[in-house]
Amino acid sequence: MGNNITGNRLCGGLPKIGIRPTIDGRLDGVRESLENQTMKMAGNVADFLKKNIRHADGSGLEVVLADTTIGGVAESAMAAEKFEREGVGVSLTVTPCWCYGTETIDMAPDIPKAIWGFNGTERPGAVYLAAALAGYSQKGLPTFSIYGREVQESDDQSIPSDVQAKILSFVKAGLAVATMKGKSYLSMGSVSMGIAGSVVDQDFFQEYLGMRTETVDMTEFTRRIERNIFDPEEYKKALAWVKNNCREGEDYNPPERQKSRSRKDEEWEWVVKMTLIARDLMIGNNKLAGLGYGEEALGHNALISGFQGQRQWTDHFPNGDFTEAILNSSFDWNGIRQPFMVATENDSLNGATMLLGHLLNDSAQVFCDVRTYWSPDSVKRVTGHTLAGHAEHGIIHLINSGSASLDGTGRQQVDGKPVMKPYWEISKEEADACLKNTTWGPAITEYFRGGGFSSTFLTVGNMPVTMARINIIKGLGPALQIAEGYTVDLPAEVHKTLDMRTNPSWPTTWFAPRLTGKGPFRDVYSVMANWGANHCAFSYGHFGAQLITLASMLRIPVCMHNVSEDKIFRPSAWNAYGMDPEGSDYRACNTYGPLYN
Numbered sequence: 001m002g003n004n005i006t007g008n009r010l011c012g013g014l015p016k017i018g019i020r021p022t023i024d025g026r027l028d029g030v031r032e033s034l035e036n037q038t039m040k041m042a043g044n045v046a047d048f049l050k051k052n053i054r055h056a057d058g059s060g061l062e063v064v065l066a067d068t069t070i071g072g073v074a075e076s077a078m079a080a081e082k083f084e085r086e087g088v089g090v091s092l093t094v095t096p097c098w099c100y101g102t103e104t105i106d107m108a109p110d111i112p113k114a115i116w117g118f119n120g121t122e123r124p125g126a127v128y129l130a131a132a133l134a135g136y137s138q139k140g141l142p143t144f145s146i147y148g149r150e151v152q153e154s155d156d157q158s159i160p161s162d163v164q165a166k167i168l169s170f171v172k173a174g175l176a177v178a179t180m181k182g183k184s185y186l187s188m189g190s191v192s193m194g195i196a197g198s199v200v201d202q203d204f205f206q207e208y209l210g211m212r213t214e215t216v217d218m219t220e221f222t223r224r225i226e227r228n229i230f231d232p233e234e235y236k237k238a239l240a241w242v243k244n245n246c247r248e249g250e251d252y253n254p255p256e257r258q259k260s261r262s263r264k265d266e267e268w269e270w271v272v273k274m275t276l277i278a279r280d281l282m283i284g285n286n287k288l289a290g291l292g293y294g295e296e297a298l299g300h301n302a303l304i305s306g307f308q309g310q311r312q313w314t315d316h317f318p319n320g321d322f323t324e325a326i327l328n329s330s331f332d333w334n335g336i337r338q339p340f341m342v343a344t345e346n347d348s349l350n351g352a353t354m355l356l357g358h359l360l361n362d363s364a365q366v367f368c369d370v371r372t373y374w375s376p377d378s379v380k381r382v383t384g385h386t387l388a389g390h391a392e393h394g395i396i397h398l399i400n401s402g403s404a405s406l407d408g409t410g411r412q413q414v415d416g417k418p419v420m421k422p423y424w425e426i427s428k429e430e431a432d433a434c435l436k437n438t439t440w441g442p443a444i445t446e447y448f449r450g451g452g453f454s455s456t457f458l459t460v461g462n463m464p465v466t467m468a469r470i471n472i473i474k475g476l477g478p479a480l481q482i483a484e485g486y487t488v489d490l491p492a493e494v495h496k497t498l499d500m501r502t503n504p505s506w507p508t509t510w511f512a513p514r515l516t517g518k519g520p521f522r523d524v525y526s527v528m529a530n531w532g533a534n535h536c537a538f539s540y541g542h543f544g545a546q547l548i549t550l551a552s553m554l555r556i557p558v559c560m561h562n563v564s565e566d567k568i569f570r571p572s573a574w575n576a577y578g579m580d581p582e583g584s585d586y587r588a589c590n591t592y593g594p595l596y597n
Helices: 032-052 073-086 125-139 161-180 202-208 219-226 234-245 261-283 288-289 320-329 348-363 376-383 428-436 492-499 522-529 544-552 572-577 581-592
Strands: 016-019 064-066 089-097 114-115 143-145 185-186 212-216 301-306 342-344 366-373 395-399 410-414 417-419 439-442 453-456 464-473 476-488 508-515 535-540 558-560
Touching: 016 032, 016 073, 016 161, 016 581, 032 089, 032 161, 064 234, 073 114, 073 185, 089 125, 114 161, 125 261, 125 572, 143 161, 161 202, 161 348, 161 544, 185 261, 185 348, 185 417, 202 348, 202 476, 219 261, 219 320, 234 261, 234 342, 261 301, 261 320, 261 453, 288 439, 301 348, 320 342, 320 366, 320 476, 342 348, 348 366, 348 464, 348 535, 348 544, 376 581, 395 522, 464 508, 464 544, 492 508, 508 522, 544 558, 558 581, 572 581
Parallel strands: 016 064, 016 089, 089 114, 114 143, 185 212, 185 301, 301 342, 476 558
Antiparallel strands: 366 395, 366 535, 395 508, 410 417, 439 453, 464 476, 464 535, 476 508
């Protein structure tokens, strides 16, 4: 609790992963011959995970090993007791041999679990894997199966690359599940302009994500501004930083509707205060207790929030674009730090999508409208330009009023290529480049009568990204959409012509989904036509497969994706629900129901 720049900002410890080394329980020869191999296997996995996984806040992963190998139910219970005491949120069983099926499995119902059964011929690790998975399935405890493609020698302590990939995918998704549990979604305000996602579904957050929902009225912002309930020293620091780093952009309002310089300066002061207040509402701030505001110092333990803004707030006060954009970015006046997750227009479902993405790839997420499909013919007609490369089949204009994280400029790099990095890999020069390639246009007053400033940038092209969205469907519940693709560069004049047809003061990303030639991905138009809402979230990399793994843990079916089938990793029980992978996903999720129901 408090305004930490790095590390865990919320109440409660970070989840740990527990490793369960199971073994053939027969003494007088069998068990003794396997003890060293089994414990070494567990230790190697622990070392591998600690070297390759961090929490999204940058903290190192803590691994808890069972005190002994597990040969039967008594030792299973001992491990379970230790895991509960140590705060284990993800369970991975490893074994090189046959073990006693249901006597050695992990029975915790809401902890993600997997088994790595060693592929060797000396002892039947694969036989135990199959037997244990059958027990899990029969008991209604979905579990992931990890089994290497190639046979290993019994003394081979390496972790094959295909096994590594599955372990990392499982553990990262499992940590996401465990990290969300018990945290809050903070609804700052209520429903924005009838947007369905901002009708916050408390049952969804509770039953599928294990989160509680907190709500504050937007008058809390005016109260804290009028009564100076924020750190005055940090406010001075933040305002000075803004003046030095946030360049004001072109004012596209008609001259008669443009604000005076003094009014704009006043609005800058407002939006900086709003940013401090929104953050303090989420995670608390110890400095407030010293000012006499002990209750406000506590915050709402919010892993994610949404800001209603439109219209009641923005018809009178400056909009939340600056607040959302800066909080969603990986840096501010306090330096480089973990991005917050703040949803525009209190679209809680897009916010939840941002959260899933962030917990998987550790990077900032970009909130945007799925605004316009531009066909090659339309672009040619309007600009004379022929789309090529990733854009040859058309593009989708992703744009919103200015809440997009500045990481979305694509000005961070690896080997000269644009990326969006976890905050601990971002250099000061890269953060500065994101700021230098962003301007802050005065709000268009026909949208935002109360003023404010919208971030304005153009995302660098040729960056692999994944676009996603959770929707709630009556009678079905939540469903996840995923589209992997690439950002696109357009010639400057072509971009300007297309951008000027909408609001040029807002951040733009030109997106080309990867096509498969069938279903919603037969062409770019179909991707746009099948998208289930006006909003999406995207971030760096092609992590659709990881989203599918995480969704299966939460029992959220995936209704649309362009991930190749060989990359899909779901619990083994899904195989029993039919040979069509997406249909089996729906049937399995329906059978098991929400994780916390």
